[in-house]
Amino acid sequence: MNQSQQQSGLSAPPTHSRNRIQKITRILTAFFLGQGAVQGITVLTGLYLVRNLSVEAYAQYGLATGFQITASSLMDFGLASTIIPLVGSRIADRKLVGTYVRAAKHLRDKTFSFTIPIVVAVFGLIAHRHHWSLGAQMLLMLSVVISLYSAGQVSYFSAPLFLYGRFREYYVPQTIAGAGRLTLYVLMGIGRVLNAPAAALLGALNITANGWLIGRESRKQVEWPEHNDPRVEQEMLRYIMPAIPPIILGAFQGQIALFLVSIFGGTTNIAQVAALGRLGQLFIVFTTFNVVVVEPHVARLPAARLRSAYTKLFALAVVASGGITSLAFVVPRPFLWLLGPNYRDLAGLVGLVVMTACINYLAGLLWIMNRSRKWVFWRGTILEVTLVVLCQVIFVATIGMRTTRNAVLMNLALSFCYVVSHGYISIYGHSRKDPEDQTALG
Numbered sequence: 001m002n003q004s005q006q007q008s009g010l011s012a013p014p015t016h017s018r019n020r021i022q023k024i025t026r027i028l029t030a031f032f033l034g035q036g037a038v039q040g041i042t043v044l045t046g047l048y049l050v051r052n053l054s055v056e057a058y059a060q061y062g063l064a065t066g067f068q069i070t071a072s073s074l075m076d077f078g079l080a081s082t083i084i085p086l087v088g089s090r091i092a093d094r095k096l097v098g099t100y101v102r103a104a105k106h107l108r109d110k111t112f113s114f115t116i117p118i119v120v121a122v123f124g125l126i127a128h129r130h131h132w133s134l135g136a137q138m139l140l141m142l143s144v145v146i147s148l149y150s151a152g153q154v155s156y157f158s159a160p161l162f163l164y165g166r167f168r169e170y171y172v173p174q175t176i177a178g179a180g181r182l183t184l185y186v187l188m189g190i191g192r193v194l195n196a197p198a199a200a201l202l203g204a205l206n207i208t209a210n211g212w213l214i215g216r217e218s219r220k221q222v223e224w225p226e227h228n229d230p231r232v233e234q235e236m237l238r239y240i241m242p243a244i245p246p247i248i249l250g251a252f253q254g255q256i257a258l259f260l261v262s263i264f265g266g267t268t269n270i271a272q273v274a275a276l277g278r279l280g281q282l283f284i285v286f287t288t289f290n291v292v293v294v295e296p297h298v299a300r301l302p303a304a305r306l307r308s309a310y311t312k313l314f315a316l317a318v319v320a321s322g323g324i325t326s327l328a329f330v331v332p333r334p335f336l337w338l339l340g341p342n343y344r345d346l347a348g349l350v351g352l353v354v355m356t357a358c359i360n361y362l363a364g365l366l367w368i369m370n371r372s373r374k375w376v377f378w379r380g381t382i383l384e385v386t387l388v389v390l391c392q393v394i395f396v397a398t399i400g401m402r403t404t405r406n407a408v409l410m411n412l413a414l415s416f417c418y419v420v421s422h423g424y425i426s427i428y429g430h431s432r433k434d435p436e437d438q439t440a441l442g
Helices: 003-052 055-076 082-085 094-129 135-161 167-190 196-219 228-250 254-263 267-298 301-331 333-337 341-372 378-398 404-431
Strands: none
Touching: 003 055, 003 167, 003 267, 055 094, 055 135, 055 196, 055 228, 055 267, 082 094, 082 135, 082 228, 082 267, 082 341, 094 228, 135 167, 135 196, 135 267, 167 196, 196 267, 228 378, 267 301, 267 341, 267 404, 301 341, 301 404, 333 341, 341 404, 378 404
16 A cells, blocks of 8 residues: 555545534534524514413414314324335435325325314314304414414425425525514504414414425425325335324323313413413424434434434433423523513423423434334334323323313323333334344334
C-alpha cells in the first residue's frame, strides 16, 4: 500500500464520521426549527383560546376537538403508520412508496365513508345532553366532519416527506396555515365575535389547508400509481390487524376522561379537563420527533445495532421525562399560568397531568420503535386490552368520574397500562431468535 493509499485509508473513517455527524445535525436542526415553529404556534393558539373563551364556550370547543382526535384515530386504524415500516430500507423505490401511500389513502377513505354516520350520531347525542343551541351543535359537528376527512390526508401524505427527510415541505405549509389561523383568532377576539363554533371551524379549515399543501409536496417525492393495488392493501391489513384493538382503545387514552366527565359531570368539569389537556400539548414536539425522526431511523437499523439504539433512546427519554415531571410538582404555577385565571384552582393537579403526559410519551416511544421493526403481536394486543379495560372498569366502579381530579387520576393509571404492555413487546421482540425476521406476527 503506497503512502497516498495509507493516507486515504486513515482519513476515510474520520471523514465518514464527520459526514454522519453533519447529517444528524442537519436533520435535528431542520426538525427542531420546523417543529418548534409549528408547535409554538399551536401552543399559542391553544392558550389564546383557553384564556379568551368563556368556560362554556371552551367546553364546547374542547369536546369538539377531543372528539375529532379520537374519531380520527378510529378511522385511520393505524393505516398511515404502516407505510414507513413496510417500506423499510426500500426507500429508493419511489414507485413502491407511492403504491403504499395510495393504498393507505384508499383504505382510509373507505373507513371514513363507513364510520362518519356513527360519528355524527354519537357527537350529536353528547352535545344535545348539555342543551347547547342547535346552531352551535350543527357548526361544531360540521367542524368535526371536515377535520376528520382532512386529518387523513395529512397522515398518509406525510410519510414520504418523513422517509426522504423533506422537513421543509412538511413544516412550512403548517407554519403558514397555523399563523394565519392564530391571526384570525386574535382579530375575532378583538372584534368580540370569537366563539366555540367559529374556533372549531377555523381549526378544521386549518387542517384542510395542511392536507392539501402537504399532499401536493408529497406527490412530488413519489411515483403515483394509476390504480390501487389490492395485494398491498391486504399486506397493510395483515400487518396492522393485531394492533387495531389497542389502537381503538388508545384513541380514547387522552379523551376517555373527557367523555366520561361529559356524561357524569358538568360543563365546568369538561372545560377543566380540556384545559388541563392543553398542558400535554407542550410535549407533542417530542412525540412528533419519534414519528418524524426516530421511526425511519430505527426501521433501517441493522440487527446488530438495534438493542443499543433502543436502550439509548429510551434512557434519554426517561431522564428528560423525570426532570420535567419533577419541575411540574415543585413549581406548578408557571404551567398553570398558561391556562389563565379561570383555572387557577387546579394547581394541585398540574404535577399529575405532566407526569401522565411524560409516561404516555415513554409508552409512545416504545410503540414507535416496536412498530418500526414490525413487532406487532397478538400477545401484546391481549395484554394491552386486558390491562386498559380492567383499569377503566375498576376505576369507574370504585372511584367514579364526577370530578376533574378523578379524570386526571384515571388518565395517569391508564398511562401505566400502556407503558407496561409496550415494554413487554419490546422485551419479547429483542428475545426473538431471528431479529431480522420482522414480519411474523407472534
